[in-house]
Amino acid sequence: MNEHDPRKAAGARPVSISAVARRAGVSIATVSRVMNGVENKATSETAARVHAAVAALGYRPQSVGRALRQRESRIVGVLAANLGNPAMAAAAASIELALRDAGFVMALCDTHEEPAIQDEYLAEMEAQLARGIVLLVAVPSPGLDRLRAAGRPLVFVNRRDPGDEASPFVGIDDHAAGCAVARHWLAQDKRGPFGLLHASLSFSAGQRRAAGFVAGLVADGVAEAAILRATGTGKSHLAIGHEGMGALLAAPIVPRRILCLSDLIAYGAYRRLTEAGLSVPRDVALFGFDDNPLNAWIAPWLSAVRIPYDGFGPVVVKTLAALLDKGRVETAFLDHELVIRGG
Amino acid sequence: MNEHDPRKAAGARPVSISAVARRAGVSIATVSRVMNGVENKATSETAARVHAAVAALGYRPQSVGRALRQRESRIVGVLAANLGNPAMAAAAASIELALRDAGFVMALCDTHEEPAIQDEYLAEMEAQLARGIVLLVAVPSPGLDRLRAAGRPLVFVNRRDPGDEASPFVGIDDHAAGCAVARHWLAQDKRGPFGLLHASLSFSAGQRRAAGFVAGLVADGVAEAAILRATGTGKSHLAIGHEGMGALLAAPIVPRRILCLSDLIAYGAYRRLTEAGLSVPRDVALFGFDDNPLNAWIAPWLSAVRIPYDGFGPVVVKTLAALLDKGRVETAFLDHELVIRGG
């Protein structure tokens, strides 16, 4: 109702706790205690006066003051490997929401899967006294080793800690998911060859997905030789899929069913197939991993293992909270789902 | 070469400036000055001792201390409307890179185009003493009005400040871009009707794009009545495109060329057309806006106005720097480009 903005009247400086204390006629200690809901430290009458002053001045505590004193800020760093991947963006959005609900503030970064950039951000998060760090697909790096050794709260999402598989982790059971794809295809037709397109297999997620897929096929009698693997160069999964698909096309018998260890790899493969005049999924069926939200709209030709990124947030925060409050290391597995499209 | 991590030996507390000072045998003031490169305040010999101590202890200044003293942190808040849109994710990535080069730290948030969430983040950025705030597609909100009135450094990207068109802005010339699409289509065939699918037109970007498109058509003799507009409900551009396309399909004559004011709207329209058994672009041609990086891989049926998000970063930072250093309000227009696909 009052159109006058108190913050402007207060001058260039933002309203500080001492201004509130002065206006309420109490000490800054009392204001602090009321703001933080400390019990038995203020009569309801005093608290009301403080709240009135806070409202009148539009006071909001500055995070830096608190962070300095407590040697800990409310920031939680989220280091994502590639925000250009809609699946990761979805995961980040979900995590952000959950963090905010829990009273944290997300600082989101894109590491481009570069150890140097990851280290840069890890150091920056330390400098900001971040409460914890969430690594949405981590790469090995010296800084990561340092923080792990120092016992800082780290939560790994989607890809396990490359330095210690026992670190807190949130993700799906990659082996089971790979296996499920194999079973799904075998239920249709047991004849190979099958294709497997992957990026670097030096990380846990890819390894497990591939291993599960192969294990699933082999368990049902498919020969190892009937599983053709290919990859590409560089960091872009799109380019890797494109290049890897080129390699598969050069095989004596081109696989008619190809598992791509990420949606982006599948996109690359799709383009390569289109360039070769082949139709997806009529000539070649592709199976992706992630099932990012756009697939339903523009990739009706792509089946995929759906990773429930939308639901990651609460689980990540719960895992982080367990680490912070009780020092307990938790690993949470979420359920995947096969989304079958096309045909 | 030394495997012993100095930070662990220092105990739980991170290395502080006083530890460095002690080790170097100087005062903390001198350490601070050396770290900040203050001239004429230390002999090269003293500076060398300080640097040696910094290296030995692995010291990195804590941002909170500095922020508290200077009443300003190195954080720049980037509030994006929707990170699920790959175009925005690309813009955010570019901005992040440029900010880092300039010595800032990005804190990225997703406002979901909700005024309440945007305000929440604006307030949080204030509490963090953010150096500036970049709004990657802003919505009107009380908090935004407050910050603008307080003269805080705000840079608007892609969509102008809904409260003041004169605020610093980085984006393309939307009117010219809309006009360019019209001319492109008229050069092929002047017969209508034409379609226009849009989300809310209460914001500058959409308004200008639509106005430019219509102006371009009308200027070449197309009747206003031959331009069919449609939209949908809700916030999701995907759903809006889907629903709006449904409306256009109900028209007496279905437009064979439809401009969608964002790629996501085009995706929604694509799905609706596919559901109706129509082929894109054979039966209906779609033109999008943004041309997000995935289009080249999986949307070969979509022509689009390419907005050079990859190049936004340096321009945004330059605009922000002009605002911070010289208090100068700049508006930067980047060149768009028509990307023609399919057919």
Added chain:
DNA sequence: CTTATGGAGGAAAACGATTTCCCTTATGCT
């Protein structure tokens, strides 16, 4: 020989919050 001048560096005061000691007062119990 005095007196500016400027380089080198230390002591201490901020910055805005939280938190630890205190001190006062009121209440309940013997």
Added chain:
DNA sequence: AGCATAAGGGAAATCGTTTTCCTCCATAAG
């Protein structure tokens, strides 16, 4: 009455920096 206890609240220390004074010393100019 005497005393323990607890509630209510203030003064001041503290967190890690930056920055303002200030001092000391060497050199150059007069």
